Amino acid sequence: xxxxxxxxxxxxxxxxxxxxxxxxxxxxxxxxxxxxxxxxxxxxxxxxxxxxxxxxxxxxxxxxxxxxxxxxxxxxxxxxxxxxxxxxxxxxxxxxxxxxxxxxxxxxxxxxxxxxxxxxxxxxxxxxxxxxxxxxxxxxxxxxxxxxxxxxxxxxxxxxxxxxxxxxxxxxxxxxxxxxxxxxxxxxxxxxxxxxxxxxxxxxxxxxxxxxxxxxxxxxxxxx
Amino acid sequence: xxxxxxxxxxxxxxxxxxxxxxxxxxxxxxxxxxxxxxxxxxxxxxxxxxxxxxxxxxxxxxxxxxxxxxxxxxxxxxxxxxxxxxxxxxxxxxxxxxxxxxxxxxxxxxxxxxxxxxxxxxxxxxxxxxxxxxxxxxxxxxxxxxxxxxxxxxxxxxxxxxxxxxxxxxxxxxxxxxxxxxxxxxxxxxxxxxxxxxxxxxxxxxxxxxxxxxxxxxxxxxxxxxxxxxxxxxxxxxxxxxxxxxxxxxxxxxxxxxxxxxxxxxxxxxxxxxxxxxxxxxxxxxxxxxxxxxxxxxxxxxxxxxxxxxxxxxxxxxxxxxxxxxxxxxxxxxxxxxxxxxxxxxxxxxxxxxxxxxxxxxxxxxxxxxxxxxxxxxxxxxxxxxxxxxxxxxxxxxxxxxxxxxxxxxxxxxxxxxxxxxxxxxxxxxxxxxxxxxxxxxxxxxxxxxxxxxxxxxxxxxxxxxxxxxxxxxxxxxxxxxxxxxxxxxxxxxxxxxxxxxxxxxxxxxxxxxxxxxxxxxxxxxxxxxxxxxxxxxxxxxxxxxxxxxxxxxxxxxxxxxxxxxxxxxxxxxxxxxxxxxxxxxxxxxxxxxxxxxxxxxxxxxx
Ligand code: SF4
Ligand code: SF4
Numbered sequence: 001x002x003x004x005x006x007x008x009x010x011x012x013x014x015x016x017x018x019x020x021x022x023x024x025x026x027x028x029x030x031x032x033x034x035x036x037x038x039x040x041x042x043x044x045x046x047x048x049x050x051x052x053x054x055x056x057x058x059x060x061x062x063x064x065x066x067x068x069x070x071x072x073x074x075x076x077x078x079x080x081x082x083x084x085x086x087x088x089x090x091x092x093x094x095x096x097x098x099x100x101x102x103x104x105x106x107x108x109x110x111x112x113x114x115x116x117x118x119x120x121x122x123x124x125x126x127x128x129x130x131x132x133x134x135x136x137x138x139x140x141x142x143x144x145x146x147x148x149x150x151x152x153x154x155x156x157x158x159x160x161x162x163x164x165x166x167x168x169x170x171x172x173x174x175x176x177x178x179x180x181x182x183x184x185x186x187x188x189x190x191x192x193x194x195x196x197x198x199x200x201x202x203x204x205x206x207x208x209x210x211x212x213x214x215x216x217x218x219x220x221x222x223x224x
Numbered sequence: 225x226x227x228x229x230x231x232x233x234x235x236x237x238x239x240x241x242x243x244x245x246x247x248x249x250x251x252x253x254x255x256x257x258x259x260x261x262x263x264x265x266x267x268x269x270x271x272x273x274x275x276x277x278x279x280x281x282x283x284x285x286x287x288x289x290x291x292x293x294x295x296x297x298x299x300x301x302x303x304x305x306x307x308x309x310x311x312x313x314x315x316x317x318x319x320x321x322x323x324x325x326x327x328x329x330x331x332x333x334x335x336x337x338x339x340x341x342x343x344x345x346x347x348x349x350x351x352x353x354x355x356x357x358x359x360x361x362x363x364x365x366x367x368x369x370x371x372x373x374x375x376x377x378x379x380x381x382x383x384x385x386x387x388x389x390x391x392x393x394x395x396x397x398x399x400x401x402x403x404x405x406x407x408x409x410x411x412x413x414x415x416x417x418x419x420x421x422x423x424x425x426x427x428x429x430x431x432x433x434x435x436x437x438x439x440x441x442x443x444x445x446x447x448x449x450x451x452x453x454x455x456x457x458x459x460x461x462x463x464x465x466x467x468x469x470x471x472x473x474x475x476x477x478x479x480x481x482x483x484x485x486x487x488x489x490x491x492x493x494x495x496x497x498x499x500x501x502x503x504x505x506x507x508x509x510x511x512x513x514x515x516x517x518x519x520x521x522x523x524x525x526x527x528x529x530x531x532x533x534x535x536x537x538x539x540x541x542x543x544x545x546x547x548x549x550x551x552x553x554x555x556x557x558x559x560x561x562x563x564x565x566x567x568x569x570x571x572x573x574x575x576x577x578x579x580x581x582x583x584x585x586x587x588x589x590x591x592x593x594x595x596x597x598x599x600x601x602x603x604x605x606x607x608x609x610x611x612x613x614x615x616x617x618x619x620x621x622x623x624x625x626x627x628x629x630x631x632x633x634x635x636x637x638x639x640x641x642x643x644x645x646x647x648x649x650x651x652x653x654x655x656x657x658x659x660x661x662x663x664x665x666x667x668x669x670x671x672x673x674x675x676x677x678x679x680x681x682x683x684x685x686x687x688x689x690x691x692x693x694x695x696x697x698x699x700x701x702x703x704x705x706x707x708x709x710x711x712x713x714x715x716x717x718x719x720x721x722x723x724x725x726x727x728x729x730x731x732x733x734x735x736x737x738x739x740x741x742x743x744x745x746x747x748x749x750x751x752x753x754x755x756x757x758x759x760x761x762x763x764x765x766x767x768x769x770x771x772x773x774x775x776x777x778x779x780x781x782x783x784x785x786x787x788x789x790x791x792x793x794x795x796x797x798x799x800x801x802x803x804x805x806x807x808x809x810x811x812x813x814x815x816x817x818x819x820x821x822x823x824x825x826x827x828x829x830x831x
Contacts, residue, residue, distance in 0.1 A: 010255070011243075011253035011254065011255050012253070012255065012468075014243050014244075014249040014250055014253050015250050015253075015468055015469070016250070016469075019250060019468055019469050019470065022470070023468055025520070026257075026466060026519065026520030026521065026522075027257070027520060028520070029520035029521075029522075030257070030466075030517070030518065030519065030520035031520075032517075034552065037552075055244065055249070056240070056243070056244045083257065083520075084257065085255050085256050085257045085466075085468055086254070086255030086256075086259075087255055193240065193241060193244075194244060195237075195240040195241070195244075
């Protein structure tokens, strides 16, 4: 199985998850690689993606896996260069024996939020709120609910005009970046927009093991 | 420089928040694989404008061909723009942003040439919508050199008069060669609109409305349609833009031939695109292979008005399945005429449904419209399809055709009943789906029916209800019909004259736009506009005298008026004309360029 890390930046942020699936599959075919297809009446390429990214959010750490026989990593990266639409770039590749199940891997997502006009001292307010109870208004089953989501915030920091935040993003415990941002806007009376956000990393748990590290380990096992 | 960068940043910022609040933002972002090189050096900017949404515009083969040709020219940077959906249009206005191109986000106003591809009459108001969003005055006479040169092209130029006053020049016929000639003239004479217009007027296929004398509403000049003489030599993109979002016809397409042999008497495309010019089988295969490899698509379409009539169809059908298997792709083949239907065409598509267009329910009426297919042809096609595991049938018909009676409507119902019976007989099952789509006949310029009246709105409703009552009793049939009021306005615009520019403008100002979208169309805008102008729209749909001078008579389409008249008279007498694939019917089109079978004929030394 081949797993690819890619970025989704600039205007590509506005492409839906479903559109991305088609775009990525066509990119691979254009580069001259033929994925293995499922059997049956309507064969489809064996192709899996990490969790959908909210529309408008840029990311430097999205993943997909595809089954391509006898593939060389180097050839894949080289041949795919220049085949992607603007804003999408293949960053790294791993070849593993097992399917890493990328959809479930990203248990924690890290975001960088550009804080225009918000000084560092205000940031302490955020920290305090997270300790004491950080409330957001979020949509759940077609209704808006008010919820304390402090337990879904793994970590938060401030570096050079940017807020770095790690949010839980598992199937059952998940804080969407849009909801987090609206909570911050309410708290600080700010107008931060989704276009100020970049997803920078994904981790497999609360520990510091990134998906990249995890995939490298899997790849190493294959070599051994 | 600083000011420019700052403005651009503000623009991008605004655009970001707009895109988060509109339906399907992927329509407006550009950056698709295969777009032009925006960093190239150029000295002329050209924007191809399509007056409908991205998903429809990007499905159009013509604009892909032109985009490719123009960008292959070292001097030209060619970009695209599509009509923004109403939500985006409102946002642009609210944020004081002019409509911009997809590639460089340049305001349309800042292009040297703005070329509209006009495919259907119901898009006319969208042209004004796009101009207004760009702060470009509607009428050519109101625009000086500081505005782009406005060019129109596409099949609606079969009668350009209703929109003639909006455009500086109108390109009638094939655009491949003419567009480059126009671009050259504009490049060499920038800032001198008078000279540009005078020079453009000399090009074959170019109509300059402002330089034509108009008497009693009719242009007095002669303009000859432009044609690409040899399709094999014409540039066809080996690489096409691959849209980032799903579009209506989401596949690359290779055109097999231009024009149509059949000569159905209601069909504008048939006569407008004549003479018939073939692309050779070898070229087609090469293009298919190139397009699949360069696009990454999983299917390809081969297109032409009547695919089964392609001169080298048997060779193509022999090789295509192998190629499809080798490339692991599906091949989509539209526009089957029943008599040309072949089981192998069906197998290629790997689909369980079939679409075809008998157009009329009885042999008598099919003879009138020259749809040369018989009930037997229909039965053979259906049997073939059923034996290829097809269980979904889509059939297109028209109502309001000349000489039509209730018996012809009954014929439509009978065809459906027959398909139902055949299916049960052959499969023993009842799991069939039949979809019947019924349009209202719109008499179009450059057809033998260009003189015919369109039936009135009451009669349309009567016929639609008549069918509805019958179909409601038949199982497995879903019956759809086109909105009659839309067909009425379409007929008005199709055969209109120069006076209609004001009507289009008034209707637009009252709220008409996206008229081809059922939920957006409202006839009230058009009726109110006509009332304001004191014109009677019924005159435009009424029968025309055979000797009347029609607004488009100043254009030489190749096909002669005499031929069209003769065909009309034959129609009224129920006489058919055989298609011209094997014997030329001398329609006149070959004076513009040789029809492919003439060339073949000469090669065979049989002429
Ligand atoms: S087959 Fe008839 S309807 Fe179809 S394109 Fe040819 S002339 Fe037109
Ligand atoms: S000139 Fe003859 S062959 Fe050519 S389109 Fe006309 S009738 Fe057909």
